[in-house]
Amino acid sequence: MEECSISRLRLYSKEINLDDFIDFAIQTGVLNKDSYCEIWSKPEKHRLDKLFYKVVEKGCSYVKLALDYLNEKVPNINEIINDEENFRKSTIRGNFPKLPPHYVKRESLASVVKQHLQELTWDQPLVIHGMMGYGKSCLVNEVLHDKILRKCFDNYIFWINLGEHQNSDNILQTMLNLYTRACDSPNKVYCPEDILDLKERLKQLFLESRLKNALLILDDVCNTEVLKLFDIGCRTVITTQDKNILRNEAVHLVEVKSGFLLEEAMELFKLSLDTKKDLPVVAEEVYRTCKGHPMLIALIGSYLSENKTVFSMNDDQIWEYIRFMFSKGDYRLNDFDDDVRIPSEKIRTCVDQLLSRKELKSRYMDLAIFMQDVNIPPEVLKILWNTTITDVMHTMNKFAQKSLVVPFYHSNQQRFIYGVHDIHLKYLKEETKDHIQEIHKRLIDNYDLLINGNYAKLPDDNYSFHFIGYHMSEAREFAKFEMYFNLEFLEAKIRAVGKDDVLTDMETYRDLITGKDAALDTKLNHYKEFIRKHGANLYNFPKTSIIQYALQEKKDSCIYDTAVAYAKTSPRLFFKFIRSVSEDLDEFQNINIRDDITCACFVNSVKHILLGFSSGKIKLFYERYEKEISSFAGHSSPIKNLIISPDKSHFCQLVRKVW
Structure with missing residues (x-):
């Protein structure tokens, strides 16, 4: 009976305000001063549950009072419970990956993606494009945690990771898994004759009324041939590093060009440390060192979470350690942690997938010779590769489309220049060190x-x-x-x-x-x-x-x-x-003159100099002054010569040579 009552009360856990419920408990006599202090001595996440136990301990009448109060505050609890159950089923059926434990919402990007999802049609997919490790998948996952948004797709959302499929050779099982998950009779046995036959079956399946609003998420797409096999007339979201994956089709495009904002990174660090207090200034310096790259921010968050106790005792020293390691491009914060090699390994896999042509991959490796945070002009690559500017632009555009370099348009020079992100540059230097x-x-x-x-x-x-x-x-x-x-x-x-x-x-x-x-x-x-x-x-x-x-x-x-x-x-x-x-x-003394001088002569001494200009002006300078001490006008033609009178009191100017 007690557990049953606790379970019923817990249904309201996510919907009620703890302070309001404590006020109710005090007014009804559930809590006295001692029990109130006992509850507040517990960690925040356990306080409400402890209060539910206090209600149950008081007896059935108090449980009924509490349920009546909660029903009044949350009258649509059955609908909420139903939504929660549909969300759970949708997540399991759709094979959704878990969000990182300390994920921080990226508000500006999330609102753009949400708007596109609400307007999504079956014939125009949404493409999320960005560099590897920039959080494209997490962004889509986080937005689709919105239960109301999932209703737009009738809670039929299917997540398929295509990152390991560089061609269609091993795609059959992935397509069959989708068919099985989407089928209303999962025990029904189907043995496809070939890939194209299975694609047709999927098309017919998604024409059914229960799947007419379904959403397909194709994550980490790197091959056009594979992508076409999932063109089954269903609303689709694609995450990719290759901007040209659907270059000949109409798409909605969202570019993930930047990493975490400073505020977002600081929030993630705080969650990782399970603290609300302000972080030291050096934490912001760590953020700037890794330029907000989501993969590196997540790596730091994981390290912080594992070393909470150490941080509480010596904050600044550990932050300084992280900054020192990252500033020299060493992301191995813990020598005994095998996962720290993930950035380089992921980039290696990424490059192998995106650059199948040997010549293109060789040119990308050549970028290892450039220094960190240096803009690379196309003229230097033209010399390095002994080719034309047009060929350089084609090559770098290919890298940019695959999120391997970042192009910047220099308005003053009216040309594109290029940059390589630190973690990519570190990988390139490791690969080419010999x-x-x-x-x-x-x-x-x-x-x-x-x-x-x-x-x-x-x-x-x-x-x-x-x-x-x-x-x-x-x-x-x-x-x-x-x-x-x-x-x-x-x-x-x-x-x-x-x-x-x-x-x-x-x-x-x-x-x-x-x-x-x-x-x-x-x-x-x-x-x-x-x-x-x-x-x-x-x-x-x-x-x-x-x-x-x-x-x-x-x-x-x-x-x-x-x-x-x-x-x-x-x-x-x-x-x-x-x-x-x-x-x-x-x-x-230097006399700084930018005008075009056509002639010059000394006057009373070497300290006084008379200058003629192409504009027709004549100016007298003294060596101790930067500006002229006298100026003479009267001609618009260039002064050809200046002649000083013997007594140094007059000068003659010549503007045209007659003979």
Whole structure:
């Protein structure tokens, strides 16, 4: 009798408010001060059940009072119970996978998917597309936990995982399982003659009135041939990494492009730790380290759940450990946990399924040479693969459609650039570790062919000048590092990426540039100081010359000697200083001018300079001021020449050469 009463009361467990029911229990005398304190001493999830026992202990009359109260609060309890039973049957019959234990709802995506499901028709499937491990399946599963939404499909929803079916060779049993689960007589024996015969049987089955609103979920689809076998005239949801899986058909498409939001990740971490208190700041840094990738967030959640006790004693230290491991791309948080290799294993399976062509897979492996968080322009891939830009775009578009790379449209450059997610890049580096040096060397060799060994002629593609040192180092082309003493190369690199990048390279690759030779080390220090002084002007003013700056160096300087040798063989005009130059070049004032100068002359002294411009303007500058001290107008034609009168009080301007 007692258990029967408890069972009846428990029917209301999910529908009632604990605080309201406690108020009722106090008013009716079920609870006194001691029993109230006893209930609140229990964990939150056990309090209501303990209160039900208190009601039963008071006797049948109190049970009746409680049931009357609950019926008044939840008058549709029978309907709710019926819905719960239908939900249970639907889940078991449909072979639904379980959601992760600490799943957090992704509100914005869930609302979009729910809207599409409510409007779904049999002739236009819903495709959920996104990168592996981005939670596509969990998203669909979570949305379909809505009992009201399931009623749209009469609670006939069938979940089929097609991830392991790369072709139709072993699909027969999967199709037969669907037929058996959907059939109203599951004990009925059916032996299909072939796959096509079974497909026709499924079509006829889903024409029955009880299945007319049924929903088919085809999870992790990677093969078009297999997908067509489940085209049985039923409303369908498809999750896939391959955007082109239904490229010639009308579909509703939902893109899962991003991972967890910060708030969602923090909520999952809290659930994993079974806590409501705020997490330390370093937890947010862990989130940023893994960029919210759902697979990695879930991996962290699992680790947190297994180590709750440790975390309660030393929060910050464990979070720092997770951040350290993830920052170096090591997801093995527990050396004794075999599941930590899942990310790499899943990616390997994914790549094998999606890239069946050997050449395409080889090109994907080539992406291992790029650094983390680096945008990859198509021009570099053109050089690496020795092909055309069009071919590069076709290849990268294929990878993007299969969620193996992420394309970004750069509006300023009016082109697509590409990125590889950290966990994919880690996998690529693991797969190519025995021959990655050869890939780097292939890129360097192809650069050499393109520029004939003159690294000042590297393409200005927002990549090559940035990372040429990195690729030479990884290719072990150490002899090429002498280019960091080449003034032409340094000028080109500064113009492309700025002086700071050059200085960083000089420090990063110091041992490779100098070969640990003391004399070359001193020489490199001189070059670094030279770049610090003049790099900003070289970057900001395209018409400046590194050779001209080098000719301002002390005459016993190696930089000066290099500049003189270059100037003697160059067709360009350079100037030597006729006065001695002190060691401190900061005494020479730069006058920053961006306009097109056509002529110049000194006035009273070398500190006053008169400049003529292509616009027809004439301006007088003094070396201690960045702006002109006088300006003269009157012509719109370029100033060809300026002549100062002997007494320095007047000047003559020439705008046209007559003879």
